[in-house]
Amino acid sequence: MPVIIKVINQSDNPLPSYATTGASGMDVRAHLTAPVTLQPLERTLIPTGLFMEIPEGYEVQVRPRSGLAIKQGITCLNTPGTIDADYRGEVKVILINLSNDPQTILPGDRVAQLVIQQVEQCTWETVDMISVTTRNEGGFGHTGKN
Numbered sequence: 001m002p003v004i005i006k007v008i009n010q011s012d013n014p015l016p017s018y019a020t021t022g023a024s025g026m027d028v029r030a031h032l033t034a035p036v037t038l039q040p041l042e043r044t045l046i047p048t049g050l051f052m053e054i055p056e057g058y059e060v061q062v063r064p065r066s067g068l069a070i071k072q073g074i075t076c077l078n079t080p081g082t083i084d085a086d087y088r089g090e091v092k093v094i095l096i097n098l099s100n101d102p103q104t105i106l107p108g109d110r111v112a113q114l115v116i117q118q119v120e121q122c123t124w125e126t127v128d129m130i131s132v133t134t135r136n137e138g139g140f141g142h143t144g145k146n
Contacts, residue, residue: 005054008052
């Protein structure tokens with residue numbers, strides 16, 4: 001059964017939707033009154049015109065679009081971005097231009113994808129010791145290059 005998310009769409013863009021039956025993410029579009037040009041290494045916040053009521057126990061993740069990344073060098077910062085269930089503001093996407101050339105985002109351009117995920121909250125238990133594993137403190141490349 002699909003998760004139902006209440007949404008207000010203040011843009012002229014269609015609601016995000018799945019492009020294929022097996023898609024995990026839905027493309028979200030820029031709600032702009034004029035094009036926005038990003039210089040190399042410049043970042044900006046792109047509005048979507050969407051306001052959501054996400055059910056408790058879920059989040060919406062904001063992720064980059066692979067086509068935008070490979071073709072224009074534009075990706076999302078803070079990836080994946082998290083939209084919490086209690087957030088009611090406009091969904092905005094942090095984009096950065098990692099290419100060597102200026103890149104322009106047009107009104108209605110697909111700028112990111114949204115993925116719905118179930119989440120759980122934890123309760124911390126303070127202890128004096130935690131279990132030992134084979135890996136233990138190994139991290140950040142501890143298994144080697146190959």
